[in-house]
Amino acid sequence: MGWRAGAAGLVPALGLLLAACRPAPPAEAPPAAASAPPAAVLRLQPGDWVEARPRELVRSLDVAGPLQAVDTALVKARLAGELLRLEVREGDAVRAGQVIGRIDDRDSRLRLRQAEEQAGQAAAQLQIAETTLESNRALVGQGFISRNALDTSVANAAAARAALQAARAAADLARRQLEDAVLRAPIGGQVSQRLAQPGERLALDARVVEIVDLRRIEAVVAVPPQALPELKLGAPAVLQVEGLPQPLPARLARLNPSADPATRSAVAYLALAPHPALRHGLFVNGRIELARETAFALPLSALRTDRSPPRVLWIEGDRVVEAQVKTGRRGHEGAAGGEPLVEIVEGLPPAPVGAPLRVLAGSVGGVREATPVRFEAAPAAASAPQNAAGAR
Template sequence: MKRTMKWAIAALVLVLLAAGALRAIGARKAQQAKLAAGTGSAAIETVVELSATDVVRVARRELAETLPVSGTLRAVDSAQVKARVAGELIGLTVREGDTVAAGQVIARIDPVEYQSRMRQAQEQAESSRAQAEVAQRTFDNNKALVEQGFISRTALETSQSNLNSALSTHRAALAAVEMTRKSLDDTVLKSPIAGQVAQRLAQSGERVAIDAKIIEVVDLSRIEVEATLAAADSVAVRVGQRATLQIEGGGVADPKSGERTVGASVVRVNPSAQAGSRSVLVYLRLDRSTGFRQGLFAQGTIDVGRTETLALPLTAVRTDKPAPYVQVVIDGRIAHRPVETGLRGQLDGQTMVAVRGIEEGAVVVAGSLGPLRQGTAVRLSPVSASAAPAPAASARSAP
């Protein structure tokens, strides 16, 4: 009897446990179903409203095809005054920043030695001239004696040879005089151009060698930018193309952007590439040279052409996937459309990019809104829905 009672109690406990477990499982399933139903209804009801600033329309715009360029300012006319003869440098008084005129005497090489050489050459020329005169008289006398038959023609030919030798010696002495005179003249150092002294490379009293640099003079009335371009980019550059540059230390303030810029034009393109880097030098003449100095850094863009194409703000093209794409509003929902990007340019302070793979007039979510999941329901505000595409305009920027 007691054993039967124990089995009955155990069975009752098992039944109660099973019932409790089934009740707990049922309650949990009901709660999950309720949560799922609530989430689904919330997703259906969630609609993202987009204002006029949250969307842009794909429109055709005229973009300027530009190349980035940077380089250093160089004076068109510059010169280095060098010593043409060796000697002691005297009379050098100009320093960096001083203004000099074309032909102005900058310094001198001590001329004492060259004046002595000049006198020596002149004396040798006088001696050779006297010998030539003696040879001339001898020839004339022998010529008269030959005609009278007193001497043979061989003696006349010998005197003729002596005369020719004396004349040659005299001409050589005169040439030596000219050479020493030039060396004496070269002791006076003059500036070949008008401008300002950029460097002083020697001091008075210093003994300098031939071709030693004394000063460098630059003419800042005409300045150009010496820029380097990749060989592939240089193909599109032509003489006369316009450029906009920003130069450290000066420039004209742009009325729209407030940036200090200066206009320039391409005046020369080097026909040879530089060894090693294979880059090509391009020279741009500044529209205004006032206030600039040689050696300043300049950077900007060269306008190499214009293209009308479908364009969007660069920020609207998303790159968080392997391929660039845009978020397009189609039938009230977000769709991701892959695009190909091309030329870039600046328009009203905003970087624009040419796009392919999307139709004109499509409504695209701006980059300021952030990523939206594909299929998200959206609603355009009346202002953004009726907004027309922006009018075409020109743009300038580096790709």
């Protein structure tokens, strides 16, 4: 009995041991990895790429400032008194020498009359002194008066003559003051400001009217000291005037020899051709041409500056290649108002023989390197930026 009971206890233990030694079933193989989808083709239309090549790079200086007429004048009161009338208003055209107003001249007329009366009195005194002198000359020869008495007569006649000249000068001065009561336009042009009204009491040198001549007009702009060595008289410029849709050509006419002590900048004067829309005081922005050079460049818009250093996306065969570049000078193409350009110093290969070196324009947007491209002659239904977005 004891042996059977022990054998019966060994059977379960043996089963557990055999189960542990049995090999495990093979694990289920993982699903095969999905293959990467092929990159979408970037379809390029005309305007989606630019050409990197040697170009004429025009370096220029950005400037801004007001317009002013070359010839301006302020009509001032050269005589204190009441303004009787003023015959012009803002916008009226005037001629040089034209009478535009009058100041009350009653006091001046009285002063002129007084000066003329004094001149007449001095003339009478001179006549008496000269008659006395002639009589004394005859008497001294006859021995009736002394030589000293004759010298006194000569001095009296000289004093009377000087008094007459002074009286006549005073009369001329009073006559000129009377003429100053008439206000005349010193230059031809248009009235820009009317600074006094009839009935107003004017002090000496009070401003009455401002006149501007718009036949010659120029822009007054500040130039930094570092740009002064490159500025040349006659240099072309392009200015954008407030209110005008198209920029206007200009040229560097003058350069102030003095610099502002606070900003160290000098003032340049840019002459513009007459234009009916130009007005004294309008503000302008523009560029002055400094130099023209030939450089390997491309449009600034094709330079991608979202990361440092800057880079460009160029096309090698039928693929997009990303290249980090080193840039140099900046300017504009062909003229101071042309397309902005940037010089590429390093990073791009030379252009293939007989073919352009194409660079993706900035309007295409972000594109991954090695994206395949295809050039299309006619515009497709989808725009290039949409194709580029799908190629990411």
